[in-house]
Amino acid sequence: xxxxxxxxxxxxxxxxxxxxxxxxxxxxxxxxxxxxxxxxxxxxxxxxxxxxxxxxxxxxxxxxxxxxxxxxxxxxxxxxxxxxxxxxxxxxxxxxxxxxxxxxxxxxxxxxxxxxxxxxxxxxxxxxxxxxxxxxxxxxxxxxxxxxxxxxxxxxxxxxxxxxxxxxxxxxxxxxxxxxxxx
Amino acid sequence: xxxxxxxxxxxxxxxxxxxxxxxxxxxxxxxxxxxxxxxxxxxxxxxxxxxxxxxxxxxxxxxxxxxxxxxxxxxx
Numbered sequence: 001x002x003x004x005x006x007x008x009x010x011x012x013x014x015x016x017x018x019x020x021x022x023x024x025x026x027x028x029x030x031x032x033x034x035x036x037x038x039x040x041x042x043x044x045x046x047x048x049x050x051x052x053x054x055x056x057x058x059x060x061x062x063x064x065x066x067x068x069x070x071x072x073x074x075x076x077x078x079x080x081x082x083x084x085x086x087x088x089x090x091x092x093x094x095x096x097x098x099x100x101x102x103x104x105x106x107x108x109x110x111x112x113x114x115x116x117x118x119x120x121x122x123x124x125x126x127x128x129x130x131x132x133x134x135x136x137x138x139x140x141x142x143x144x145x146x147x148x149x150x151x152x153x154x155x156x157x158x159x160x161x162x163x164x165x166x167x168x169x170x171x172x173x174x175x176x177x178x179x180x181x182x183x
Numbered sequence: 184x185x186x187x188x189x190x191x192x193x194x195x196x197x198x199x200x201x202x203x204x205x206x207x208x209x210x211x212x213x214x215x216x217x218x219x220x221x222x223x224x225x226x227x228x229x230x231x232x233x234x235x236x237x238x239x240x241x242x243x244x245x246x247x248x249x250x251x252x253x254x255x256x257x258x259x
Contacts, residue, residue: 028189035187049187050234052211052218082189099190099247102233109232113222 002040007033011084014066019161020074020085032084036065050082051104052113059112062104069103072156076100087160143175184235185211190248191235197250201259210234 011033015022023029035049047053048063062068070080077100078090089095144158145151149165158172184191186209198205210218225232230244237245239256 028193031189031192035185035189038187050185050190052185052234099249101247102231106231113219 002037004033004037007037007040007046011036011065015085017163018066018071018085018159019166020087021091023083023086024091028083032082048082054112056112059108062108067104071159073100073103074160075157143177144172145175147171147173184209187211188234194235194237194248194253197248197253201257203257203259 011022014020023032032049036046039045039047039049039053043053043055043060045057045060046065047060048065048067051063053060053063065082066085067081070085073080074085074087078087078095079085079097079100081100081102081104083097083099086097087095090097141154141156144153144155146162146165146167148167148171149162151162151164152175153159158169160169161167162171184195184207191209195205195207197203208217208221210221213221222232225236225244228238228244230236230246233246235246235248237253239245239253243252243256245252245256
């Protein structure tokens with residue numbers, strides 16, 4: 001059984017790895033962690049407490065905490081959608097903490113909630129999963145490497161800090177792959 | 184509203200603290216049919232169905248716990 005302590009430890013460890021902080025308001029943080037715990041008990045995975053999950057992994061994958069939108073949201077607004085993960089300047093009071101708009105693409109939300117999509121998933125999970133991956137608003141992921149330690153990551157933007165050597169985001173460079181013809 | 188969402192909880196508390204009469208639905212606890220109805224209703228009002236969504240006097244729709252906008256709509 002998942003305990004609140006375990007949920008807290010996981011969030012703390014993830015925040016530390018990526019150079020973020022958890023919400024400083026103890027009551028608010030507790031509510032979010034309780035929400036994550038409740039969702040993990042309900043669905044078997046910690047779906048975002050501030051979004052509606054379907055309970056179908058193929059449709060909820062992008063909103064499993066930490067969600068796919070956390071890093072771009074923290075980069076742009078200083079906080080994730082729930083305000084669980086927060087950037088240093090927000091913790092220090094230099095940037096105000098406020099509700100932020102939903103970044104999850106509308107198509108993904110609609111796919112998750114329309115009945116037809118749900119029916120499709122229960123019949124043919126793989127096809128729907130493929131359709132979602134090919135969605136028009138799919139984030140453009142790239143390969144990035146840390147110039148300090150060589151850590152490589154495949155995502156839209158480089159991480160806020162390197163999870164391995166803690167180098168700043170500026171130390172990341174994009175890897176461009178070329179194809180060469182020979183013979 | 185969502186029963187798991189901390190912003191939704193803050194919104195409910197805000198109404199209680201200010202003695203404002205309110206009704207709410209925790210969509211994550213509602214059945215699929217009611218969820219669908221609520222989503223359609225919010226969309227019909229021109230808003231995106233994020234949580235919390237606050238509808239003041241059946242007219243003003245506010246997405247997210249925007250205390251400033253809620254106060255303005257309630258004239259408090």
